[in-house]
Amino acid sequence: MEIRTLGTVTLLIIVLFGSFLIRIQSSTNIPAGQLTDPDGYFYYWQAQLISENGQLPARDMRRWLPLGRDLGQTLNLYPYILAYTHKVLSRVFSKISLYHVVFYMPVLCFCIGLGVLYLFLAHTFDLRAAGIVGIFLVTLPACIERSCAGVGDRDSWCLMLGLLAVITYLTSLRVERRASRMRWTLANGFILFLGGISWEGFGVFLSIILCVEIWRFITSETETETDLRYYLIWVCTFVPTLYIASPAYRSGYGFAKHLFAFMLIPPLALLGIRVLRYILITKTPWTEKLKPHSRSVALGLTLASIALALGYVLIQRGTFGSTTVPMSQNELMQTVAELKNPFLEYWMFRYGSIFVLGYCGIVMAVIRFWKIRGVLLAVPLTLFTITTFYRSRLDSLWGAATGNLLFSAAVVACIIGFVVLAWRRQRTPENECAYIAFVLWFLFWSALSRDAKRYDFFIGMSVVFFASDLISFLADFYGNQLKKRVPQRLLKTAITTIMLGIILFWTPVGGHATRTLLAATYFRQAIPGDSPEAHTFNWIKSNLPDTAAVAANWSFGSLLNVLSNVKTIVDQDHYIQYWIHLYNQHVYFAESEREALEFLKTHNATHVMLTTEREPSDTFLHGQLSNAFVPVYPTENFTEAEVKVWEIHYTPDIQAHPKYLATTPEK
Numbered sequence: 001m002e003i004r005t006l007g008t009v010t011l012l013i014i015v016l017f018g019s020f021l022i023r024i025q026s027s028t029n030i031p032a033g034q035l036t037d038p039d040g041y042f043y044y045w046q047a048q049l050i051s052e053n054g055q056l057p058a059r060d061m062r063r064w065l066p067l068g069r070d071l072g073q074t075l076n077l078y079p080y081i082l083a084y085t086h087k088v089l090s091r092v093f094s095k096i097s098l099y100h101v102v103f104y105m106p107v108l109c110f111c112i113g114l115g116v117l118y119l120f121l122a123h124t125f126d127l128r129a130a131g132i133v134g135i136f137l138v139t140l141p142a143c144i145e146r147s148c149a150g151v152g153d154r155d156s157w158c159l160m161l162g163l164l165a166v167i168t169y170l171t172s173l174r175v176e177r178r179a180s181r182m183r184w185t186l187a188n189g190f191i192l193f194l195g196g197i198s199w200e201g202f203g204v205f206l207s208i209i210l211c212v213e214i215w216r217f218i219t220s221e222t223e224t225e226t227d228l229r230y231y232l233i234w235v236c237t238f239v240p241t242l243y244i245a246s247p248a249y250r251s252g253y254g255f256a257k258h259l260f261a262f263m264l265i266p267p268l269a270l271l272g273i274r275v276l277r278y279i280l281i282t283k284t285p286w287t288e289k290l291k292p293h294s295r296s297v298a299l300g301l302t303l304a305s306i307a308l309a310l311g312y313v314l315i316q317r318g319t320f321g322s323t324t325v326p327m328s329q330n331e332l333m334q335t336v337a338e339l340k341n342p343f344l345e346y347w348m349f350r351y352g353s354i355f356v357l358g359y360c361g362i363v364m365a366v367i368r369f370w371k372i373r374g375v376l377l378a379v380p381l382t383l384f385t386i387t388t389f390y391r392s393r394l395d396s397l398w399g400a401a402t403g404n405l406l407f408s409a410a411v412v413a414c415i416i417g418f419v420v421l422a423w424r425r426q427r428t429p430e431n432e433c434a435y436i437a438f439v440l441w442f443l444f445w446s447a448l449s450r451d452a453k454r455y456d457f458f459i460g461m462s463v464v465f466f467a468s469d470l471i472s473f474l475a476d477f478y479g480n481q482l483k484k485r486v487p488q489r490l491l492k493t494a495i496t497t498i499m500l501g502i503i504l505f506w507t508p509v510g511g512h513a514t515r516t517l518l519a520a521t522y523f524r525q526a527i528p529g530d531s532p533e534a535h536t537f538n539w540i541k542s543n544l545p546d547t548a549a550v551a552a553n554w555s556f557g558s559l560l561n562v563l564s565n566v567k568t569i570v571d572q573d574h575y576i577q578y579w580i581h582l583y584n585q586h587v588y589f590a591e592s593e594r595e596a597l598e599f600l601k602t603h604n605a606t607h608v609m610l611t612t613e614r615e616p617s618d619t620f621l622h623g624q625l626s627n628a629f630v631p632v633y634p635t636e637n638f639t640e641a642e643v644k645v646w647e648i649h650y651t652p653d654i655q656a657h658p659k660y661l662a663t664t665p666e667k
Contacts, residue, residue, distance in 0.1 A: 007127055008119075008122050008127055008130070011118075011127065011130070011131050011134070012115060012118055012119070012122075012134075015114065015115075015118060015131070015134035015135070015138055016111050016114065016115055018138050019107075019110065019111050019114055019137070019138045020107055020111055022138065022139075022144065022516060022517065022520050023106075023107045023110065023144060023147055023148045023149055023520060024104075024107060024148075024149045025148075025517060025520040025521050026148055026149065026150060026520055026521045026524050027103070027149045027150060029521065029526065030103075030149075030150045030526040031526055031529065031530065031534075032099075033099060033563070034150075034526045034527065034528070034529070034534075034563075035102070035103070035150050035151065035152040035526070035527065036148070036150040036151055036152070036524040036525060036526055036527055037146075037150075037151045037152055037153045037524075037527065038527060038555060038558060038559065038572050039152070039153045039154075039558070039572060040102065040150075040151055040152020040153050041152065041558035041559050041561070041562045041563075042558040042571070042572065042573060043078055043079050043082065043102065043152060043153065043154060044082075044098075044099070044102045044152055044558075044562050045558055045561045045562050046060075046076060046079035047079040047080075047082035047083045047086070047098055047101075047102060048083075048098065048562070049079075050079055050080055050082075050083035050084075051083045051086065051087070051098055056071050056076055056079070056080075057071065058070075058071060058072060059071060061567075062561060062567045062568070063557060063558075063561060063567065063568045063569075063571055063573075064568075064569065064570065064571070064573075064575055064576065064579070065549055065567055065568070065569055065603050065604045065605075066602070066603060066604045066661075067576075067661070069573065069575050070575075072246070072247035072248065073247065073248050073252060073253065073254060073255070073256045074248070074256075075196070075197050075198055075199055075200060075246060075248060075256075076197070077194060077197045077198040078154040078157050078198055078199075081105075081157070082098065082101055082102055082105060083098065085101050085105070086098040086100075086101040089101065102152050103149055103150050103152070104149050105152075105156070105157070106146070106147050106148065106149070106151045106152070106153065106155070106156040106157070107147060107148065107149050107156070109147075109156035109157045109159070109160040110143075110147035110156040110159065110160065112160050113156070113159055113160035113162075113163040113164070114134065114137055114138075116160075116163055116164060116167055117133065117137075117163050117167065117461065118130045118133065118134050120167045120170070120171070121133055121465075121468075124170075124174070124431055124434060125431065126472075128472055128475075128492075128493075128496060129468050129469070129472055132464075132467075132468035132471055132472070132496070132500065133464050133465060133468045135500065135504075136354060136460075136464035136467065136468070137460060137461070137464055138516075139504060139512060139513045139516045140350070140351060140352075140354060140460055140464070140512055140516075141349065141350045141351075141512060141515050141516060141518070141519035141523070142350035142351055142456055142457060142459070142460055142519075143457065143460040144516065144519040144520050144523075145350075145457070145519050145523045145524065146454075146457045147159075147457075148520055148523075148524045150524060150526070151524065154198065154199065155457055157198065158195065158198055158199045158201070158202065159457070159458060159461075161191060161194055161195040161198060161202070161205075162195065162202070162204075162205040162458070163461065164191045165188060165191045165192050165195055165205050165206070165209065166205060166208055166209065166437055166441070168184055168187050168188040168191060169188045169209050169212070169437075170212075170433055170434050170437060171184050172184035172185050172187075172188055172230075173216075173433055181230065182230070182233070185230050185233060185234050185237075186233070186234075186237055188209075188234065188237075189233070189234045189235075189236075189237025189238045190237060190238070192205075192206060192209075192237070192238040193237065193238040193241050193242060193245075196238060196242045196246075196249075196263055197242065197245055197246055200248075200255055200256060200259060202263070203259075203262040203263045204444050204445065204448070204458075206263060206266070206267070207262075207266070207440075207444060208437055208440045208441055208444060209437075210266050210267060210270055211418075211436075211440045212433050212436050212437050212440065213231070213270060214270065214302055214419075214422075215418070215422045215433070215436050216433070217270070217273075217274060217277075217298050217302065218295060218298045218299055218302060218419065218422040218423055219295070219422050219423075219425050219428075220294075220295070220298070221294055221295065222281070222294060223274060223277050223278040223281070223282075223294070225278075228274060228275065228278060231270075231271060231274065232271065234267075235267045235268065235271055239264050239267055239268060242263065242264060243260075243264060249263065249264060254575065254576075255574075261312065266309075269305055269308075269309075270305070273298075273301040273302065273304075273305055276301060277294065277297050277298055277301060280297060281294050281297065295423060296423070299419065299423045302419060303419070306415070306419075338452070338453060338454035339451075339452040339453075339454065340452070340453060341391065341392070341450065341451060341452075341453065342391075342392075342449065342450075342453035342456060343391075343392035344389065344390055344391075344392050344393055346453060347389050347456075348510065349515065350456065350512075350519075351460075351463065351510070351512060352503065352504075352509070352510025352511055352512030352513075353503060353509045353510030353512075354460075354463050354464060354467050354503070354510065354512065355389055355459075355463050357463070357466070357467035357470055357471075357503070358442065358462065358463025358464065358465075358466045358467045359381070359382075359385045359389075359463075359466075360466075360470055361465075361466030361467050361468075361469045361470035361473075362381060362439055362442060362466045363378045363381060363382065364469075364470055364473060365435055365439075365466065365469055366378045366381070366439075368473075369429040369432070369435070370421060370425065370429075373421055373424055373425075374421070376416075376417040376420055376421050377414065377417040377418060377421050377439075379413070379417075380410050380413030380414040380416075380417050381410075381414060381417075381443075383406060383409070383410035383413070384407070384410035384411065384414055384443065384446070384447075385446075387403055387406050387407040387410055387450075388407065388446050388447070388449075388450045389446075391403055391407075391450060407450065411447065414443060438461070438462045438465045438466065439462070441461060441462035442459065442462035442463065442466070445458040445459045445462070446459055467503075471496060471499050471500070471503075472496070474495070474499065475492045475495040475496045475499070476492060478495055479491045479492040479495060527559070528559065528563075532611075532641070532642040532643045533556070533559075533611060533643055534563075535643075536609065536633060536643045536645060537559060537560065537563040537564045538563070538564075539633050539634075539645075540560070540564040540566060540607075540609075540633075540645065541563065541564045541565050541566075543632075543633075544564070544566055544607065546565050546566060546567075547567070547606075548566045548567065548606045548607055549566065549567035549568065549569065549603070549604050549605050549606050549607070550564070550566045550567070550568060550605070550606070550607045550608070550609050550645075551568075551569050551583070551587065551600055551603065551605040551607065551608045551609070552568065552569075552608070552609040552610075552611075553609075553611065553614045553615060554570040554571055554572055554574075554580045554583070555572055555614060556568075556571075556609065556611075556614075557569075557570055557571020557572055557573070558571050558572060558573075560609075566607075567604075569583065569603045569605060570583055576663050578662065578663055578664055578665065579663070582599070582660060582662070583599075586598075586599035586660065587599060587600065587608070587619075587621075588615060588616055588619040588620075588621070589616075589618075589619065589620070590620055593620070593625065593626055593628070594654070596620070597628055597648070597650060597654045598654055598655065598656070598657050598660065599657075599660045600648055601650055601654050601655065601656050602656040602657055602658075602660040602661060603660065603661075605648060606647065606648060607632070607645055607646060607647050607648060608621070608629070608645070608646045608648060609643065609644070609645050610622075610643070610644045610645075610646075611642065611643045611644075612642050612643075613642070621644075625646075627649065628648060628649050628650065628651060628654075629646040629647075629648065629649075630646060630647045630648075630649055631644065631645075631646055632645050632646065632647045633645035
């Protein structure tokens with residue numbers, strides 16, 4: 001036991017040290033004060049407000065002028081973590097700044113999540129499985145890009161909380177002592193609360209847990225009071241607390257519109273059908289007739305709940321286009337690079353052969369555990385995988401409409417296969433819930449990544465788990481074929497090592513490790529770096545008061561807030577997407593200079609910034625302007641400059657107009 005523990009700890013240290021070392025490779029190439037992701041500046045800005053004032057204001061009146069940003073509709077735990085982590089660390093290490101915390105927090109969060117996953121796999125499966133998963137997650141470019149030093153975004157934080165949520169839930173199912181199970185249940189509920197006030201998309205992780213609960217609900221023959229008690233306590237730890245903690249759950253709109261429905265209603269609905277089945281099979285006159293058919297009762301209640309959920313989605317489908325990012329098809333969202341559809345080469349570059357091995361591992365596990373019945377899930381999983389990862393090639397062959405139809409059919413078939421397989425399941429495979437959880441992880445995050453490539457960062461945990469499972473299965477299989485000739489441990493270790501070496505470094509089968517350092521450096525360039533925009537931001541900070549409001553392309557919003565300390569009109573938060581459309585229409589493509597001035601006056605703009613790279617070449621700002629636009633930067637060769645700043649001098653006849661504050665198009 002001591003030798004095994006020593007090996008587990010030693011390998012864990014190696015994995016974490018390697019992960020940390022790789023993810024800080026680009027830190028020396030990033031200028032002081034800069035980050036590598038525009039969203040990172042947004043959280044840096046909020047952390048600054050918290051550090052200065054102790055908390056965020058109800059509305060951020062330094063952006064989205066003149067209304068300000070309603071911060072009651074945002075989930076702001078991450079900037080609070082940044083601000084108060086800095087407060088604690090600065091008391092011990094006086095030279096640590098808030099910028100340092102923002103800069104390195106993604107690396108720290110990823111390493112914590114990786115360490116917890118490693119320990120769970122080492123305890124639940126074996127050291128080999130944990131080591132393979134650790135090696136893959138350390139080296140996969142897809143898992144590196146958004147967890148490097150300098151990113152500043154909350155992705156790693158949310159992934160860490162998601163891993164903790166799923167792992168603490170699975171651990172709570174394994175413990176038998178009541179006191180231990182209660183502690184794990186409470187810990188899991190608390191983590192779900194933290195995730196729920198950190199990110200609007202955290203409901204995906206909750207959905208994974210709920211689907212495992214549905215699996216257990218359908219496969220169980222009885223419903224005990226003890227199980228219901230634990231589930232009720234679990235629900236009470238995060239459902240009412242989220243409702244109380246954030247206005248976004250009570251009266252959400254915009255991106256928070258469906259938080260209540262997708263985060264709070266499902267666990268309550270599952271509680272309701274569990275209680276209903278318990279009553280039906282224990283407390284009614286039909287108890288004796290229904291008790292032998294308790295699984296069928298569970299199936300019927302589950303199908304009814306799914307039908308109600310689909311009905312809600314169909315009724316609300318018109319609201320998803322503007323409020324749910326992965327499903328957005330509006331013109332603005334289609335211009336955001338990280339929300340575009342990934343193509344096959346994208347998957348191959350970032351995952352090598354791991355996404356293929358992960359799929360093969362899932363199918364192998366399904367068939368291995370549930371034999372011929374596993375085909376019910378394996379076949380739709382195959383169609384799902386093909387229409388997701390090979391979408392770009394297939395759409396060019398038969399069109400996007402056919403591809404989307406097949407993908408939808410695959411999703412529906414996966415749901416049917418999942419439910420029927422649970423209903424007909426006769427035996428309980430070892431670690432069944434863990435396998436089910438990672439299958440669901442793969443399905444949910446792959447489905448979201450199909451239409452928005454930024455979410456592929458979250459897929460890695462599931463594909464490496466099943467790739468590891470496949471490698472372990474093959475090593476054991478071939479090891480058993482030669483067990484009389486070579487010692488088993490040595491043989492299986494050698495087979496595993498050879499397969500890992502091929503997967504990691506041999507280009508014909510992916511060789512993703514050859515791109516590991518590239519992902520940590522080239523993929524994460526400093527923004528704005530040593531560019532004309534950076535010099536402009538420095539000039540604005542030095543020469544304009546903090547009361548100035550600079551109108552600029554939405555992508556520069558948070559950079560201007562942080563690097564220039566000025567107010568802004570729009571930013572990458574996309575709080576009011578229609579304002580970005582209005583900015584383009586009435587500033588870039590204004591039919592008259594007066595129209596542009598009225599729009600800018602309405603939004604309290606004092607200056608306008610234009611870049612030749614981001615703005616259209618035919619905007620009227622490239623032409624002759626009146627004295628209302630006074631060039632202030634650069635002071636020399638203004639006409640040919642790549643970045644220009646004008647100060648606006650409004651004449652008395654220019655007045656604000658409420659039509660420029662519309663938040664939705666006129667019907």
